[in-house]
Amino acid sequence: MTTAPTETRIRILDAAERLFMANGFEGTSMRQIASEAEANLAATNYHFGSKEALLQAVFKRRLEWLNGERLRVLDAMEAEAGDQALKPSQIVDAFFGTLLRMGNEPNQGGQTFLRLLGRNLSNPSDMIRTLFAAEYSDVLERCKNALYRSLPEVPKAEIVWRLHFMLGATLRHCRHRRAGSGDRLASFRR
Amino acid sequence: MTTAPTETRIRILDAAERLFMANGFEGTSMRQIASEAEANLAATNYHFGSKEALLQAVFKRRLEWLNGERLRVLDAMEAEAGDQALKPSQIVDAFFGTLLRMGNEPNQGGQTFLRLLGRNLSNPSDMIRTLFAAEYSDVLERCKNALYRSLPEVPKAEIVWRLHFMLGATLRHCRHRRAGSGDRLASFRR
DNA sequence: GTCTATATCATGATAGAC
DNA sequence: GTCTATCATGATATAGAC
Secondary structure, X not given: OOOOOOHHHHHHHHHHXXXXXXXXXXXXXXXXXXXXXXXXXXXXXXXXXXXXXXXXXXXXXXXXXXXXXXXXXXXXXXXXXXXXXXXXXXXXXXXXXXXXXXXXXXXXXXXHHHHHHXXXXXXXXXXXXXXXXXXXXXXXXXXXXXXXXXXOOOOHHHHHHHHHHHHHHHHXXXXXXXXXXXXXXXXXXX | OOOXXXXXXXXXXHHHXXXXXXXXXXOOOXXXXXXXXXXXXXXXXXXXXXXXXXXXXXXXXXXXXXXXXXXXXXXXXXXXXXXXXXXHHHHHHHHHHHHHHHHHOOOOOHHXXXXXXXXXXXXXXXXHHHHHHHHHHHHHXXXXXXXXXXXXXXXXXXXXXXXXXXXXXXXXXXXXXXXXXXXXXXXXXX
C-alpha cells in the first residue's frame, strides 16, 4: 500500500485543499502547493504522481469520510424506524445536514473543504465529474429511494428536481458562508 | 470610442465566452481564443489589452443587456400595478425568469452565457466579484426593496436568505441544464 | 523518501513591419 | 487594424544524487 499517510503527504493534501479552493485547479501551481506545504516540489510529484491525481486525492480523502458518515446516519435512522418509511426531513438531514455539519468537524477540513466542494461541483471538467459520480452514487441512490418511499404521492421526477434545487442552494451556501452566519438548516425543514 | 463593435471584436468575444465556459478562465489561453475566433493572437490583445480585460468585456456585454431587460420588466409591472405592491411571484419572475428566458434569446449567447454565469458566480476571484457587484447592484437593490414591500410580514433578513437560496438553485440549473429539460420556472411560483 | 537540478514546453504580452 | 517574431516567465514533470 503506497497510500500510507506519511506526515508530508498530509501537509501536501492540506495545502492543496486550501489553494485549490482559493485559486481553482488551473489557477494553482504545484510550486505554490509545495511552498505552502513546506515540502519540496519534487516530493509532491513523488507522492501523487501528477497534479490531477493530487486533486483526486484531495477530494477522495474527504468524500470517503462524508459519504461514510451519511450512510451511517441512514443506517441508524432506519434501524430506529423499523419497517416504517423515514420522514422526508430525516432523509434531507442525512444528506444535506451531514454535509453542512461537516464544516464543524475537527480533522475534516472544516469550511475549507465545503467551499472547495461548492466550487468544483460547478465545474464541467470531465475528471471531476466522473470522480464525483463514482464517490456519490451509493449515497445518492439510497437517499433517492428513501425519498420515493417517503413521498409516494409525489412523482419521482419531481423528487429529483427538488433534490437538484436543494443541492444548488446548499452548495452556494457552502461557498459563500461567512463565519457566524448561523444555522440555516431550518430553512429546509418544512 | 474604441469599443466600436468591429466584426473581429465580436468573434473574439464569442470565442472567449465559449472557451471560458468550457475550460474556465485560467484554463483558457489567449492562443486558444484567437484560434477559435479565427483571429490573430496579437489582435486579441490589441482589442482588449489583456486577458482580464477580455473576461470583463465578455461579462459586461451580456450583463448590461440582462440587467437592462430586468429593469424594463420591473418598470412595466410597476406601471400596471399603480401604487399597489407587486406580487412576490412577479418580482421573482422579473429577476429569475428574465435570467432563464435569456437562454432562448437570439443574439444573447443562449445557454452558453448562462452556463458561464453559473460557473463564475461560484468563483471567489476578486476581479470577478467586484465586476458582478458593480453590474448587479441596481437590479438587486430594486428587487429586494420590491420584495420587502410585497412581503411586509416577512423579516428582511429572511427575504435575503430566500433570494440567496433561490439564486443557488437557479445558477446550478443554468450550469447543468440539458437541451429539452423543459421549463422549471413553475417550481418558483408558489 | 526526499531533494537538487534541469528538461521541455506553454503562457501572456509586446515591438515593429506592413 | 492586422500580422510575424520574439521575450521573459512560469508551468509540469523527471533523472539521478543523497
